[in-house]
Amino acid sequence: MNGQFQIATHVLTLLCKQPGELLSSDYVAGSMNVNPVLVRKEMRKLRACGLIESKEGKAGGYSLALPPQKISLADVYKAVKLPPALGQAKNKPNPECPVGRQINAHLDHLADDVEAAIIKKLSTITIFDFVNQFD
Amino acid sequence: MNGQFQIATHVLTLLCKQPGELLSSDYVAGSMNVNPVLVRKEMRKLRACGLIESKEGKAGGYSLALPPQKISLADVYKAVKLPPALGQAKNKPNPECPVGRQINAHLDHLADDVEAAIIKKLSTITIFDFVNQFD
DNA sequence: TTGTACTGTAATAATTTTTATTACAGATAA
DNA sequence: TTATCTGTAATAAAAATTATTACAGTACAA
Numbered sequence: 001m002n003g004q005f006q007i008a009t010h011v012l013t014l015l016c017k018q019p020g021e022l023l024s025s026d027y028v029a030g031s032m033n034v035n036p037v038l039v040r041k042e043m044r045k046l047r048a049c050g051l052i053e054s055k056e057g058k059a060g061g062y063s064l065a066l067p068p069q070k071i072s073l074a075d076v077y078k079a080v081k082l083p084p085a086l087g088q089a090k091n092k093p094n095p096e097c098p099v100g101r102q103i104n105a106h107l108d109h110l111a112d113d114v115e116a117a118i119i120k121k122l123s124t125i126t127i128f129d130f131v132n133q134f135d
Numbered sequence: 136m137n138g139q140f141q142i143a144t145h146v147l148t149l150l151c152k153q154p155g156e157l158l159s160s161d162y163v164a165g166s167m168n169v170n171p172v173l174v175r176k177e178m179r180k181l182r183a184c185g186l187i188e189s190k191e192g193k194a195g196g197y198s199l200a201l202p203p204q205k206i207s208l209a210d211v212y213k214a215v216k217l218p219p220a221l222g223q224a225k226n227k228p229n230p231e232c233p234v235g236r237q238i239n240a241h242l243d244h245l246a247d248d249v250e251a252a253i254i255k256k257l258s259t260i261t262i263f264d265f266v267n268q269f270d
Numbered sequence: 271t272t273g274t275a276c277t278g279t280a281a282t283a284a285t286t287t288t289t290a291t292t293a294c295a296g297a298t299a300a
Numbered sequence: 301t302t303a304t305c306t307g308t309a310a311t312a313a314a315a316a317t318t319a320t321t322a323c324a325g326t327a328c329a330a
Binding site: 002003004005006007009010013014017030031032033034073077082083085086087088089090091092093094097098099100102103106107110113114117118120121122125130133134135 | 166233
């Protein structure tokens with residue numbers, strides 16, 4: 001299991017709900033019951049992709065770098081870099097076997113197709129859309 | 136990481152390439168360099184879904200229960216029951232927070248949509264198609 | 271009917287991944 | 301100059317995955 005996408009989406013939701021405010025990792029971590037360092041780690045990825053901005057020092061924190069209509073869940077997915085949806089084998093198939101010799105190439109190609117399908121789906125939903133579902 | 140889908144697909148590929156033969160978990164495990172018990176565990180799932188058959192006793196092993204044109208990779212995906220593609224948070228968000236109170240429901244709904252997109256993609260590919268890519 | 275070669279399954283250990291915790295340097299506002 | 305943040309590393313704890321061992325049960329074959 002892996003809650004990185006959920007953490008990132010949770011923070012973006014909070015940022016979207018409180019526009020203009022800088023939210024600290026402690027505040028956010030409190031809303032989700034998770035360690036603040038984990039929040040800062042995800043924020044680093046989001047910032048590297050230009051989705052959020054951060055400000056250090058007293059009264060610092062995080063804010064959206066783009067209007068929420070411009071941030072898709074596909075952007076979030078790509079930013080957090082989850083392990084592949086089909087999993088990832090770490091075995092080394094037997095190169096003597098005609099199947100073992102080739103299968104990783106075919107599985108990799110398949111994994112790429114699946115990732116593309118996920119991204120296609122997620123690209124239809126923005127953080128704005130997601131947040132609008134809330135009461 | 137998690138190689139369960141890869142194991143299942145590897146076995147089905149071997150079964151497809153050697154129709155009529157019963158392949159043992161040891162033989163299969165040798166082709167992929169993985170523990171035979173792991174193979175038997177995945178086979179249990181595939182059998183529960185009616186994709187393969189197994190025969191105990193001497194000269195026993197596994198065989199396809201359906202023609203490979205009738206087995207889609209979506210069937211395999213559903214059989215192995217991977218963890219959700221978007222991950223799965225195990226935190227309990229703060230119920231005092233308006234976002235924390237609702238977000239899991241919305242994240243679950245999103246996860247369902249993504250799983251559906253994956254299955255839709257995988258349902259277009261059969262084991263027969265997959266194996267036909269091999270030289 | 272006895273030995274051999276399998277599956278099925280449980281229990282446990284080893285490995286890997288994820289999350290939590292601690293610590294502290296650096297930035298910035300009051 | 302003090303308090304409150306981010307950024308980051310190091311390490312520990314927890315959880316998930318894979319490997320290993322063991323053995324009961326099944327089926328074939330000599």
